[in-house]
Amino acid sequence: MAAAAQRILLLGGGNMGAALLGGWLDKGLDPARVLVVDPKVGDTLRPLIERYGVRHAISVPQETFDVALLAVKPQMMGAALPDLRDALISDSLVISIAAGTTIASIEGLLGEHPVVRAMPNTPALIGRGVTGAFANERVDAAGRKTADELLSANGPVEWVDTEPLIDAVTGVSGSGPAYVFHMAECLAKAGEAAGLPADLAMRLARHTVAGAGELMIRSDQTPAKLRQNVTSPNGTTQAALDVLMAEDGLAPLIERAVRAARDRAEALSKE
Structure with a gap:
């Protein structure tokens, strides 16, 4: 060094x-x-x-x-x-x-x-x-x-x-791990609601999130392409994505979350 x-x-x-x-x-x-x-x-x-x-x-x-x-x-x-x-x-x-x-x-x-x-x-x-x-x-x-x-x-x-972009970075990657952890929580809860034992649902959720993240890092394909690769027309994944990708689905929710984190970072500079 x-x-x-x-x-x-x-x-x-x-x-x-x-x-x-x-x-x-x-x-x-x-x-x-x-x-x-x-x-x-x-x-x-x-x-x-x-x-x-x-x-x-x-x-x-x-x-x-x-x-x-x-x-x-x-x-x-x-x-x-x-x-x-x-x-x-x-x-x-x-x-x-x-x-x-x-x-x-x-x-x-x-x-x-x-x-x-x-x-x-x-x-x-x-x-x-x-x-x-x-x-x-x-x-x-x-x-x-x-x-x-x-x-x-x-x-x-x-x-x-530019310096203000650091607040946007905070909203995406600085606070981002918490979003992913919460997604794993939600995925496990959904699995439990679907009938899985709680401990099994949590193990499946943890490994799914961790494995998908590692695949994104190792692959030279975009997240969009990786998503498409595992989505068969009219299949189970497509049924789930129809919910997540609806007009009021995950994308606008994540955008609001990132904006809230960015805005809070900006507010901290004035306190």
């Missing part, structure tokens, strides 16, 4: 922060280059500290860092960031994964820096995440490469051209 020579501060060692850290370490990052600042050591972070000897502190020390990755909750940014100012130099790269927290608000708390605003998702916990990212004008090619390496340790990174 090009980031291997950087001094990295990870502010927040919760599930997502620890997932990113685990990805860096798996990619060969020297644990001595990283400091995790968090008042608590949770169940996701503790094994990394014990296995790799990653440094941990409850507050920002009197050191300077080349990269600061902000993995605290949006509502904690106002309290957590001012202590970070003295740990950064003028060209320190700041990467934020806090939903709805704008680059302007980060600069208001830290001063002007190269800032990347990113939105990963929870499959990063198993190295299967995807992250949307936007860089401000102070991020040069080297800074973007460093950010890309750090964020891609848990899955691909997709860069967007």
Whole structure:
């Protein structure tokens, strides 16, 4: 990793922060280059500290860092960031994964820096995440490469051209895993209502959702084509799709859900 020579501060060692850290370490990052600042050591972070000897502190020390990755909750940014100012130099790269927290608000708390605003998702916990990212004008090619390496340790990174699009990314992939989990819940409940034992219906739903997702990743065909491949005319799948693809079916519902998540991300930036 090009980031291997950087001094990295990870502010927040919760599930997502620890997932990113685990990805860096798996990619060969020297644990001595990283400091995790968090008042608590949770169940996701503790094994990394014990296995790799990653440094941990409850507050920002009197050191300077080349990269600061902000993995605290949006509502904690106002309290957590001012202590970070003295740990950064003028060209320190700041990467934020806090939903709805704008680059302007980060600069208001830290001063002007190269800032990347990113939105990963929870499959990063198993190295299967995807992250949307936007860089401000102070991020040069080297800074973007460093950010890309750090964020891609848990899955691909997709860069967007304008900052507001990060809120749309939040609506699609940031919050998206919850939609899929809920679909599995609904599918299992529907199977139970159709007469299946509850535990069997849940196993079928979990494996169906997981298997279909893996097939989409491995296939070079579009989701639409994959759907068509398993849909026989006048068959059982077609009967189900006639319901899901009706004018008031799944598509408008998902569009409303994504819009609601995007709008909430936009609202968070004003709170």
